[in-house]
Amino acid sequence: xxxxxxxxxxxxxxxxxxxxxxxxxxxxxxxxxxxxxxxxxxxxxxxxxxxxxxxxxxxxxxxxxxxxxxxxxxxxxxxxxxxxxxxxxxxxxxxxxxxxxxxxxxxxxxxxxxxxxxxxxxxxxxxxxxxxxxxxxxxxxxxxxxxxxxxxxxxxxxxxxxxxxxxxxxxxxxxxxxxxxxxxxxxxxxxxxxxxxxxxxxxxxxxxxxxxxxxxxxxxxxxxxxxxxxxxxxxxxxxxxxxxxxxxxxxxxxxxxxxxxxxxxxxxxxxxxxxxxxxxxxxxxxxxxxxxxxxxxxxxxxxxxxxxxxxxxxxxxxxxxxxxxxxxx
Ligand SMILES: NC(=O)c1ccc[n+]([C@@H]2O[C@H](COP(=O)([O-])OP(=O)(O)OC[C@H]3O[C@@H](n4cnc5c(N)ncnc54)[C@H](OP(=O)(O)O)[C@@H]3O)[C@@H](O)[C@H]2O)c1
Numbered sequence: 001x002x003x004x005x006x007x008x009x010x011x012x013x014x015x016x017x018x019x020x021x022x023x024x025x026x027x028x029x030x031x032x033x034x035x036x037x038x039x040x041x042x043x044x045x046x047x048x049x050x051x052x053x054x055x056x057x058x059x060x061x062x063x064x065x066x067x068x069x070x071x072x073x074x075x076x077x078x079x080x081x082x083x084x085x086x087x088x089x090x091x092x093x094x095x096x097x098x099x100x101x102x103x104x105x106x107x108x109x110x111x112x113x114x115x116x117x118x119x120x121x122x123x124x125x126x127x128x129x130x131x132x133x134x135x136x137x138x139x140x141x142x143x144x145x146x147x148x149x150x151x152x153x154x155x156x157x158x159x160x161x162x163x164x165x166x167x168x169x170x171x172x173x174x175x176x177x178x179x180x181x182x183x184x185x186x187x188x189x190x191x192x193x194x195x196x197x198x199x200x201x202x203x204x205x206x207x208x209x210x211x212x213x214x215x216x217x218x219x220x221x222x223x224x225x226x227x228x229x230x231x232x233x234x235x236x237x238x239x240x241x242x243x244x245x246x247x248x249x250x251x252x253x254x255x256x257x258x259x260x261x262x263x264x265x266x267x268x269x270x271x272x273x274x275x276x277x278x279x280x281x282x283x284x285x286x287x288x289x290x291x292x293x294x295x296x297x298x299x300x301x302x303x304x305x306x307x308x309x310x311x312x313x314x315x316x317x318x319x320x321x322x323x324x325x326x327x328x329x
Contacts, residue, residue: 043110117156
């Protein structure tokens with residue numbers, strides 16, 4: 001895969017993240033003290049750890065009903081959010097985002113137990129030490145980091161499980177990464193194909209799947225909002241976060257990574273500010289698309305803005321789901 005060589009190995013990616021943190025940046029704004037999420041249902045994937053867990057606590061403090069969609073941590077992470085926020089309105093639903101059947105079960109449970117969701121935060125991701133094959137034959141990082149977001153969000157939309165109120169459009173928030181700028185091009189021929197890889201290629205693939213994710217976010221906004229704005233689709237990069245994201249890094253690298261993360265990276269509580277802002281801010285009502293890097297509004301990479309790429313990704317994703325026996329009903 002051709003790369004722009006900024007995020008294509010763990011050392012470069014970490015150093016670039018630290019440099020970015022110390023650069024002077026603009027700020028889009030801050031939440032007004034009277035802004036809240038009372039009456040809103042917020043669903044967060046990957047809410048058991050790091051950024052997702054910190055976001056769950058913050059949106060619960062702001063009064064939201066929180067649906068924590070998790071692979072692990074039931075019930076203890078929900079109890080942690082209840083204690084931290086003082087809210088009892090916390091629901092936990094299990095999912096394995098590497099498994100289509102598990103996502104289908106999640107969507108059924110949302111329909112039966114939750115009803116419509118006002119704000120969807122697609123946050124879960126994995127940085128895998130090597131390629132692992134899912135039950136459907138996909139590469140796990142491709143499935144969890146891109147395709148599950150496509151499949152889950154489109155399933156929720158198809159089943160009218162995301163609220164539609166033209167006065168207060170629903171928000172779909174996608175946690176991306178600045179590393180989406182690193183791949184030099186799309187590799188459409190290899191789309192969805194299992195590619196064996198070792199840890200050396202993981203960081204480059206992570207950036208590539210974030211490129212797919214951000215391209216999907218822009219295309220989704222374009223398709224949903226053709227006549228009027230019904231859904232705000234927002235994407236962001238939280239900057240470097242002291243989370244569990246590097247849990248699969250080689251053992252010899254772990255102590256140094258943990259030290260660097262602790263010394264230089266932001267805590268999940270600090271890093272979730274753009275996620276919470278995008279979920280809550282009144283000033284963003286009726287915006288169709290926005291991307292934040294930390295708290296600065298930025299344009300996404302031009303490859304992701306190119307509607308020919310967005311259409312191609314949309315078509316290939318739909319075809320892949322059909323081919324694997326999971327058409328969007
Ligand atoms: N950390 C950074 O420096 C950084 C920088 C830029 C962007 N981001 C993005 O921020 C988001 C959150 O990451 P994080 O840093 O908070 O990492 P994290 O602490 O590792 O959290 C990742 C979350 O994803 C969940 N997850 C992974 N595989 C899953 C699966 N198959 N099914 C369901 N859930 C699954 C994990 O669940 P378990 O707890 O069960 O494993 C966990 O809750 C990701 O999208 C990441 O790409 C992070």
